[in-house]
Amino acid sequence: MSANGSAPRSERTGRSGPTIHDVARTAGVSISTASKALNRKGSLTSETRERVLTVAGAIGYRPNELAQSLHSARSKTVGLITNDSFGRFSFPIFEALEEKLADQGFAVFMCNATDDPARERQHLDQLMRKRIDGLVVTARRADKRPALSFLVPGVPVVYVYSQADDPAAICLVPDDEGGARMAVAHLVGQGRRRIAHISGPKRFEAVRLRQAGYRAGLKAAGIAYDTSLHVNGEWSENWGRSAVAHFFERKAGRPDALFCDNDQIARGASEALRERGVAVPKDAAIVGFDNWEVMALGARPPLSSVDMNLHTLGREAGEALLAIMSGERVTGVRRLPCSLIIRESSACELCAEMFRTKQRAGSP
Amino acid sequence: MSANGSAPRSERTGRSGPTIHDVARTAGVSISTASKALNRKGSLTSETRERVLTVAGAIGYRPNELAQSLHSARSKTVGLITNDSFGRFSFPIFEALEEKLADQGFAVFMCNATDDPARERQHLDQLMRKRIDGLVVTARRADKRPALSFLVPGVPVVYVYSQADDPAAICLVPDDEGGARMAVAHLVGQGRRRIAHISGPKRFEAVRLRQAGYRAGLKAAGIAYDTSLHVNGEWSENWGRSAVAHFFERKAGRPDALFCDNDQIARGASEALRERGVAVPKDAAIVGFDNWEVMALGARPPLSSVDMNLHTLGREAGEALLAIMSGERVTGVRRLPCSLIIRESSACELCAEMFRTKQRAGSP
């Protein structure tokens, strides 16, 4: 059953492996028969089918998807265009997305545009020439980005961790507000009443939403919103430290909990508290945002943090795109729930352990 | 000059835009003429060429690269297969690689294999069916990985930030040894003599190389190697803290400088020193590795660190692949130089500023 007889085309042209033509010749059938056997379509003698498949295996035949695409007008590829040059947020999303799509036979062209519109345009042009079947757009952005559907006519687009300024666009984002509410509810549950919010730059929609969630959380607990407990700053550890200095310089009116808009801020705050001799979580509990493990676990004690479930976000984005590509109508903005990961910074070690056990057990 | 007259094919089939056929029809020339005009080949009346190009622009014609590939047997795509699920090291490499390749019209299929050989195999199979012109393999690994060239016959492969167990493979890696030597030389230059090496897990080749560099650096400075100053541990902040505890518990024989195998270790060490009241850099200087800015700049004082120039690594990997794909013969392992980024943790503020100025001025 080996591939002797006529040399496979590859040996003649030195290019891109054996073709279906080679399979057919070696198996002694016509090309269309070979095609049927390989795609398990139509009706054939099982003997013929077997023979073709064996030959194909023996000579290492792999269908040329380029040729298939030419015929089917579906390339089985999608583009992913990202602007998050650092990749911290993009990567988990990408990972899940790629897994989902690869399972369905789609390969992902990844393009980095680094917030350069010209470069983005160039990439999109390339992707169009390659006839992508779909496009995913992701970014770490303060606000909605210009829609780009007019640049890729006929191609379904999904925005993930990013929103377009087009109401018809389909966007998947984390539920920042819900995440913040969850954090506050947890702190309240731990008996905290003076919960400060050390927030990021106001120009980020996420920041505005988290603040709304913070207020909603307080309200739900019947705690009055105290303007003096909410401050805006940068995304940095330094800002966390300064904010703590601001809150703890005075003796009176100190917070008994800090909700921080990311883990870097929380990390800085944690360090500053430690240096001031404020015990965490006893005197002040901390909850961060992002659940960036290297930050959260590096802190002492390890930080509780809101997890945006970027992996889920990526997976769902993939599913949405697959759905659209197969003809379904999907539309609008979807906000996916965050999770709260509880560690020692907001609960005594015992409580934290209990929470973890509960989570493992699968309760909500 | 608009596209009226005969409707472009897209409107007939509802698929994948106007074809060269449409362009030719609308411009009133044959397909082969249109092709010549679009590719600026052969000789044509400039009038004809203009007309074709105008029409192409007007109806939004984009060549179908799938069809072109079918003919040329080059898909203008390459695969990138990564195992670094966290992405911290892969991403900068990817970014530079993608930029380089995109400039030459190559699009990059990105595949995540997360150290699962079955998944990797599956990805490679897919990439082969898509007829990639080249493959880049990257990973965060302790040691050489099995070569995979036999899985992708005829496709040039470049390993970056990763080595294959095949001497013929072409691999690009950072010069870990040189980086370590550089760090030690710098510390020596700052007047340090008792330089400790807080190292990572021995099973990593990088760790072994950095240790060799550390010893070479000492030797070059005429300092005897003191076994008690070298310790192996984890890649974590915690390990950095423990190591400092180990070195500074005793009063005598303390180090006056710490060279750490990554920035997390350095960060932990820095924190531990701070808590013990050991002044940095006065009493103990610190140099880390990776130049992971979020770590290095978050520390107080900011950490000096060896930068592996991952961006350069990615760019050169792209160039190597392009070279091979265009027929050049490239081979062997290349170790690209690291850079030392000096910050306050290993030099007084004034010195650090001077270094920075010097670097900006472009001296080596």
Place this chain on the structure above:
DNA sequence: TTGAAAGCGCTAACAA
């Protein structure tokens, strides 16, 4: 200078 025709590797009508 232009056009007709063959072919890249594959699929899918339609005939035999």
Place this chain on the structure above:
DNA sequence: TTGTTAGCGCTTTCAA
């Protein structure tokens, strides 16, 4: 059940 044929969109001889 099998084979013949046309065609996906493009490039490239070879004639006109």
